Amino acid sequence: MSAFDITEGGTPVDGAAWIAGGTTMVDLMKLGATAPSRLFDLGAQRDALSGISETSDTITLGALTTMADAAKHPAIRGLTAVHTALVQAASPQIREMATLGGNLLQRTRCSYFRDTRQPCNKRVPGSGCPAIGGEDGHHAVLGGSAQCIATYPGDFAVVCVALGAEITIRASDGSERKIPVQDLHRRPGATPHTETALQTGDLITAIHLPKGGAQSYIKIRDRASYAFATASAAVVLHMDGAMVTSARIALGGLATVPWRAATAEHVLKGSMIDQKTAFAAGEAALQDAHPTLTNAHRVELGIRAVAKAILSARGNSV
């Protein structure tokens, strides 16, 4: 870990960064995958920036609310997909430390990114991407570029995208703006090191989750707990009787960003849900998938995750 100092007041300028729960930040600093010159400890603002409030159609969470606190709040228990995404993430200890704002901004688990002895365009722009043509079993099948195919690993952001959630951002000049979570993450394109729409000094202060809809989050992984998704799907359905009036679907573990599957939504809209439509929607969600060397099975896994999520969302609606 290279040298830095920690401060409580002020806003990061170039080369500096916020630290909230530190579960991504400290991990990556120890690996040497990131090396901020200065850390601005958000812990001091925890009281001001955490907590949960509710209106008739929205739940607002302070960005410093921990995953554990959010998961146990009755309002969140009502949003099945959100609750599932939170309690199936990481471990109880990490959820006590990790904040929701930090969670949205967690970085990829790409093994080359994490191993500083290997080249990586995201970590060292221009150094190359050994994952392409390398060991890519867990890399993205959607949204990749010739420079980077790193998977966005998180769960919560995927549900946020399916819900149509928004975040409030406070810029270093104190001004605030709201953007959809869907617009927060950037595909790698030619600049894989630019991961989000945030500017230096921007602080996520709150997350706004719309209520309502029959929803579900399905996380598929290679062990029962304490593992990132190999494929996941979040589904929010609005139904008129047995018919879907509108659907929102997002994929996790499969794409370079929390992935909105709009084509799949169109397949569902106006239809009755059964296994056939669920799989048809799954196939539509993955129709643009570009598997690389060894990750093709995750296309099928993604289809199945979407199908399962649709069927269980319908189950949750009754």
Added chain:
Amino acid sequence: MTLCINGADYPMPNDPRTTLLDHMREKLNLTGTKKGCDHGQCGACTVLVDGKRVLSCLQLAQTVRGDVTTIEGLSKNDTLHPMQAAFLEHDAYQCGFCTPGQIMSAVACVSEGHAGSDAEIADWMSGNLCRCAAYPQIRAAIASVAQAEAEG
């Protein structure tokens, strides 16, 4: 600035890079807390901060806000904490390397109210790997403490 660990005050490390785990192990001679990975992936370094379980390997010492309890602070005088006694009784360890982390996590698991059933314990203890796989015995130990507490 000081750090309160097991009821005693210790100096903060000067180097902001120091994790709570390294500080305790390298400087304070509190080696009961173990390092299995140093990256949040095993749970061996679990301690309590104000009663909540956290991973001391991902916690920078200078950002600790609250009182830290480690395995060394669990037993009062010579009496084992009920969870320690239950681990001993149920043979809920083999090599013992994960054990301090398991016990700290188990104490929190019970106080959080997540020890209601075998399945619930399994879920809420999944952040503590045990390669010896003393898992069933760990569940039994925790269930016995939860039950004893429930019975008052």
Added chain:
Amino acid sequence: MQGHRIEGADKVRGLAKYTDDLRFATPPLIALTATSPVARGRVQIDTSAALALPGTRCVIDHTNAPRLKRAILISMCEPGTRMPLQSDQVEYAGQPVAIVVADSLHAARDALAALIVTIENHDAPAVVLSDAENRLKSVRRAGIGPGAMKKGDADAALADASVSAEVNAHAAPHHQNPMEPGAVVARWDPDGGVTVHAAVQWHHLDASMIGQAFGLSWADGMTGLLGRAVLGTSGKSKVRLHNQLSGGAFGRNISYLALLLAPIAAKVAGGPVKLVQSRRDTFSLMSHRSEVKQRLRVGADTDGKLKAIVLEPDIARGNAAFVEPIGEMPMQLYAHDTHRLTTRVAKLDLPGAGWMRGPGVAHAIFALEQAMDDLARQVGKDPLDIRLANYSEKNPANGKSWEAKALLEAYEVGAAKFGWRDRPKGGSVRPDGRVSGFGMASAIDLGRQFPAHATVTMTKDGRVVVSLAVSEMGQGLLTGLTGVVAEMTGVSPDRVEFKREATKEGYAAGSIGSTGTYSNAAAVKTAVEKIIKKLAKAGGLPKSSKLQDGMLVAPNGESAAISDLLSRTGDLTAKGRAGLTFGASKQAKASFGAVFCEMAVDPITLDVEVIRLVGAYDCGRVLQPKIARAQLIGAMIMGMGQALMEETRLDRKRGHWTNAEIGEALVPTQADCPHVEAHFVGDTQGKPGALDFKGIAETAIVGVSPAIASAFADATGGVVHHLPLNHAARLAAVSRAQFSFKEAAE
């Protein structure tokens, strides 16, 4: 504390000290290892920036490391083939290329980060078998197992068989990954010897490795080792290897590189050094279980009775002589007429492979049991019945009779406890929409014995001191042996002391292959028998007298208090040796078992949950049932990990382990852990006076992966011959069309 492990109270208090927890009067400097990012090439290291840092003491690479001598290593681990830091040649990714030594952990990390490691003209490695066709060579021996075997004309019998099955099994490499990453402390002593603190599984072997490498006295080399083991001489050893508690091992803590790197660092630094391994380091500075392919064909008659077994394994090995001994066990499980074993081995550009629980046998039985299931399907028999039909009273490989074999009882007890005969049909839908599958398999592991040499002293004040550098790594050996010694000597367990640091009085058998208790107890027993003779002489009692409850008791009931006898003779010391023939005997010896699995499969996601694992095992005499059962259960759960998730992946171009982290190379969590039952069968009490121990944990890992694969096939019809049976493998075996899931999960 009766009933608890000897070191248990310390472990639950956080007071148990592992090597990295030790504190010394002179705090050691901290050393970290730099490793090669790629598999092949020549290394060059720019140390200037690292040396310029204030906390750096020195940097050691091939240019300034002491020259080490060759070591003959019967563990077959990497240092027997290549010593670290001896040349600029890089032969695998993760190879140690430099050590930094600094004042503190932080300073060492900074120094490591400041090293500039360049690997020149690296050519393409071969790290997986599919890239190494041209490196495969037929072998007569595969490690400790045979490479080639022949009984009758198996190929002809196979061709003539009414029923046949073929399994093409493939197992990915994986790592033991005990929870302790491990550290080694080394200090050179004024007499030119070296003091080392580390957790090792085979104390004297590794003391000898250090002695050979650094050219210390004859007593520290292979000759000294053999002298102690075979002749019972006690040498003047200059290698003082203090065996520390081990935070798990599972075969990994044998002859590992850090045992040499730490003394190298201490030599150059000129003071005591603690070399700390990061979790990532352990993936390449220590061993792994290598990749194995097996083509197995079996032929049977219409009743499913085996006529021929033809096994053709291709085994990967890395930079060590060790080869996964696939061929050792599969011909010893079932009755059969003919067999042929033809093994090929490819040396890959990887770290040395090594020992892991159930070496060879775990993979071999996976393939064999899959073939048995296939035969069962073809002849219309229940999986259990086909195994009963092929039960062999004698060892089918060599016709020897077994010392003891309660496999039939294991089948019976296991099946009864599980409810095998009344199980629902495979594929039936559970209330939660998932489908059920049931599978079973047999387990076997060879009983081995290794040489051991103990020194036992009975003191006037009523203590029994045993010098034997045994390893305690969670298997409960200390507690178990203490019990054995207490029983043999008639004193209470709290009066038994183990001197585990002894370097010359005792040669402990390695704790490998579940042989530790048996091998070491045998040596202790010989020593105690000698003491009894001396006591008997002093008391005028017959030599056949026994020690019981503080008394020496003659067969006719006459007795004398041990304390009285000892006050006459003074402290009595005797040496005992055993296992010099490695347990060779007229009879064959193995542990046996049967394991049963219930699984639930989500038909849409193909998520699997192992609901129950029930095993019944004949492990011979059971010393401490609680500890022994814990061993079985732990190994069964590890078997489940091996079946479902454990794999360390490789980059085929650069040659490195990619998921070299404990959270990425998955092992089972608490939430994966099913309901597990382990039952003992056979003669668990043992014959009076005999040791009768057999291996425990090694046996219980065997059979679990095939039982799980079998349950998956039962549920879905999808046959998976690949380990682990992760989503990729399951999806390949079960297409959407093939697996109807009409009622599922709605």
